[in-house]
Amino acid sequence: MPRLRVTRRLFWLVPLALLPLPLYLDQYRQYVVNLMLMYVPVGIGFNVVVGNLGLLAFSNVAFFGIGAYTSGVLALKLGVPWWLTILPAGLMGALAGCAAGIPALRGVRLFYLAIMTLAFGELLRWVYIRWVPVTGGSFGMSVPPPSVFGWTLETEGHKFYVFLVLVVLMVVLTDRVLRSRFGRAFMAIKDNELAAAAMGIPTDRYILLAFAWGGFVVGIGGSMYAALVGHVTPIAFDLTELILEFAVIMVGGLGSLLGSVIGAAVITAAPEFFREWLGFQELLFGLLIIAVILFLPRGLASLLARLHPVFVDRYYRD
Amino acid sequence: MAALLEVADVTVRFGGLTAVDAVSLQVGAGEVCALIGPNGAGKTTLFNAVSGNVAVTDGRVTFRGEAIHRLTPHEIAAKGVRRTFQNGGLFGQLTALENVLVGLHTRVDSRLLGLLAGRKAARQAEQAATRQARELLDIFEIGHVADTPAADLSGGQQRMVEIVRALATEPPLLLLDEPAVGLAPHMRAQLGAVIRRLAAERGIGILLIEHAIELVMSVSDRVVVLNYGKKVADAPPDVVRADRNVLEAYLGHA
Numbered sequence: 277m278p279r280l281r282v283t284r285r286l287f288w289l290v291p292l293a294l295l296p297l298p299l300y301l302d303q304y305r306q307y308v309v310n311l312m313l314m315y316v317p318v319g320i321g322f323n324v325v326v327g328n329l330g331l332l333a334f335s336n337v338a339f340f341g342i343g344a345y346t347s348g349v350l351a352l353k354l355g356v357p358w359w360l361t362i363l364p365a366g367l368m369g370a371l372a373g374c375a376a377g378i379p380a381l382r383g384v385r386l387f388y389l390a391i392m393t394l395a396f397g398e399l400l401r402w403v404y405i406r407w408v409p410v411t412g413g414s415f416g417m418s419v420p421p422p423s424v425f426g427w428t429l430e431t432e433g434h435k436f437y438v439f440l441v442l443v444v445l446m447v448v449l450t451d452r453v454l455r456s457r458f459g460r461a462f463m464a465i466k467d468n469e470l471a472a473a474a475m476g477i478p479t480d481r482y483i484l485l486a487f488a489w490g491g492f493v494v495g496i497g498g499s500m501y502a503a504l505v506g507h508v509t510p511i512a513f514d515l516t517e518l519i520l521e522f523a524v525i526m527v528g529g530l531g532s533l534l535g536s537v538i539g540a541a542v543i544t545a546a547p548e549f550f551r552e553w554l555g556f557q558e559l560l561f562g563l564l565i566i567a568v569i570l571f572l573p574r575g576l577a578s579l580l581a582r583l584h585p586v587f588v589d590r591y592y593r594d
Numbered sequence: 595m596a597a598l599l600e601v602a603d604v605t606v607r608f609g610g611l612t613a614v615d616a617v618s619l620q621v622g623a624g625e626v627c628a629l630i631g632p633n634g635a636g637k638t639t640l641f642n643a644v645s646g647n648v649a650v651t652d653g654r655v656t657f658r659g660e661a662i663h664r665l666t667p668h669e670i671a672a673k674g675v676r677r678t679f680q681n682g683g684l685f686g687q688l689t690a691l692e693n694v695l696v697g698l699h700t701r702v703d704s705r706l707l708g709l710l711a712g713r714k715a716a717r718q719a720e721q722a723a724t725r726q727a728r729e730l731l732d733i734f735e736i737g738h739v740a741d742t743p744a745a746d747l748s749g750g751q752q753r754m755v756e757i758v759r760a761l762a763t764e765p766p767l768l769l770l771d772e773p774a775v776g777l778a779p780h781m782r783a784q785l786g787a788v789i790r791r792l793a794a795e796r797g798i799g800i801l802l803i804e805h806a807i808e809l810v811m812s813v814s815d816r817v818v819v820l821n822y823g824k825k826v827a828d829a830p831p832d833v834v835r836a837d838r839n840v841l842e843a844y845l846g847h848a
Contacts, residue, residue: 449710452709452710452712453706453709453710455720456702456704456709456716456720457695457696457698457699457702457704457720457723458706458709460688460692460695460696460699461696461699463685463687463688463692463696464685464688464696466685466687467684467685467686467687467688468683468684468685468686470647470667470679470683471679471683471684471685472685472696473666473667473668473671474645474667474668474671474676474677474679474683475668475671475676475696475697475699475700475759476668476671476672476699476700476763477668477696477699478666478668479668485706531687590689590692591688591692591695592691592692592695592720592723592724592727593717593720593721593724594721594724
């Protein structure tokens, strides 16, 4: 289908169109846009595990926190420039992903897996609080201003460009994984684990791989958090944060890469729009989530998929 | 020459219950062997023992002369034993095309790092698999539903997609667990023709569990009858039809 091939390439126009954005935004609005960008990898990684692999694993804040702390500790304690901490943050996230995936290899599923992975996240929070010499305990740590190739990112606009590159990279790489036999294996395990094994798929290895990839991408989101907020504390990775991240993928669309991007944008932007109705912000935010889940159970991405086939998630290459 | 599949004195026990009791059977290349018997006779358990989904308590299963009864399901599948499932084993959210692509999984030569790096070889391996999957769907005359999610297909189309998926890697041995369930009579006849063709033209050995007795009689070279986990007959269809043990198994003691 050559026509479709051309239209998929049009997605590249989105980051290009965003390039002049810092010229028009003040520092606060730019910060909110950067926050949206940060939630894209956080949503993508969560969605690979919950939406594509189909396991009820709520360890996403653990990967997010590990990424943020890895970047923070390397930058603050060892003086490593921020850009060199991005990959280690991703790798630590992947490692945490593998650890969180182990119960699933023992056949733990559904609510049992949900509670075990929740406990994993809380366990890490206990480590952040108790391991004071490294993490700074409950008060957390201040991270030095992020730098890239010796340049310090002084304004929100500077961070924006670096974040945009990272986000495009994570979307492209995850798209490559999903639109291959690896992504198909994740989906097969989600729909019918027995049948997946009957196709010659070593399901255990693919479960670990999905957790590792999810952890990697979310870990990079954590590194972006350290650069964006400049302060890493245990409270940032609590259950409220987890619910927010869950809302990103539910509103965007479970199992949809495009959905993770849309969900990150909508969930981050919505509270800013609701700021005009002071006192009703949380109520409106809650209503928005309920409305989307009620009327679009497959998320906002499913709305786009109805408009044009180019927005339909696919797991092969033509 | 040794048989393609050899089941030798296989026993499967669940706790105190003996589901399959010292059953032996053989399937040769290009041979259609039907497995019949009343409900609870142990047919699906024997199937699961061959495909690695239940543990064999005693006995041996060999495929092409190699013991496979201690291997995991995915290892057995990778060796070329493919199966379908009684209650439909399709991946509902994936399209027909993507289902067949999962069937091709072990044949797609793309590595993770190659894909991540955007390597041409990895991309081409994926593209070649997609073309092959489309061709397979076309050959079995269901190419028009390639891009439809499997859950939205009709019962007959789902059966065909599942068979095409199981056949995608051209396995030497195919296990079909009640493929005719829920099919209209004309679809059953079509299915029978497909099974015969696979055995005759491609030399695939087929082990078939089926309750639709007219389908069994028309496609099988040999019929194995199980009752209470034991083999009570193993003969060509016309012989089995007249067998006293078989009548007893189905009708109770005469």
